[in-house]
Amino acid sequence: MLARGGAAATALALIALAGCGGSSHPSTSASASASGSEHEQQPPAALGSVRGRVLRAGELAGFAPQGQRIVGTSAASWVGGLELPAAEKAKETARLQRAGFRAGVRERLAPTKSGPAEAISIVEQFGSAQQANAELATQLEGLQVRGASTFTVPGIPGAHGVAISTTQQSGVNVEFAKGGYYYVVGAGWPAHSSSAPTRAQVQAAAQQLYSRISG
Numbered sequence: 001m002l003a004r005g006g007a008a009a010t011a012l013a014l015i016a017l018a019g020c021g022g023s024s025h026p027s028t029s030a031s032a033s034a035s036g037s038e039h040e041q042q043p044p045a046a047l048g049s050v051r052g053r054v055l056r057a058g059e060l061a062g063f064a065p066q067g068q069r070i071v072g073t074s075a076a077s078w079v080g081g082l083e084l085p086a087a088e089k090a091k092e093t094a095r096l097q098r099a100g101f102r103a104g105v106r107e108r109l110a111p112t113k114s115g116p117a118e119a120i121s122i123v124e125q126f127g128s129a130q131q132a133n134a135e136l137a138t139q140l141e142g143l144q145v146r147g148a149s150t151f152t153v154p155g156i157p158g159a160h161g162v163a164i165s166t167t168q169q170s171g172v173n174v175e176f177a178k179g180g181y182y183y184v185v186g187a188g189w190p191a192h193s194s195s196a197p198t199r200a201q202v203q204a205a206a207q208q209l210y211s212r213i214s215g
Contacts, residue, residue: 054123060201063109103124116193119197126181132181136176136177143162153207161199172187174205178214
């Protein structure tokens with residue numbers, strides 16, 4: 001998974017494999033955010049629009065959902081789990097509020113067999129399709145500033161594949177917007193790992209998600 005635009009942008013940061021955490025989404029953990037867990041019997045009403053818009057078991061080959069999904073029903077609750085100084089959290093919360101953020105769900109996926117790679121599926125709802133596309137453009141610009149390369153993703157209109165590799169870790173995301181929603185499907189692993197997921201696997205998972213939400 002990749003570094004995202006801005007100090008605390010709303011998709012993945014260049015993944016720290018130990019925590020699957022980044023500068024842009026709430027840090028991955030088994031606990032829910034302040035707004036509650038999507039697995040609760042009575043989830044917040046605001047989550048109704050984003051439920052079911054992340055990967056399901058079997059859609060990313062070799063990975064399965066792990067732990068509770070992290071959710072946010074406001075910009076403040078979504079940013080609340082970020083591993084950032086308070087000032088940076090306030091800045092990102094304000095940015096998301098201006099961007100029209102409404103709700104989000106983040107799901108962590110772990111290898112079904114042993115291995116150091118991790119994966120993630122994220123959906124964020126914005127107030128309009130224009131706002132969701134603007135967020136996609138913002139995140140792509142930030143990734144390119146950080147040295148990420150892009151690749152074509154067939155079958156998903158307007159999608160961007162993004163890849164980055166350093167001496168320590170590598171990652172790949174597929175990101176797209178549809179309607180008022182912005183989606184990220186990503187995977188990250190230590191550099192030179194022999195068990196790394198392929199770009200094709202991440203791309204295929206994103207294509208399955210797109211097909212399901214479009215059905």
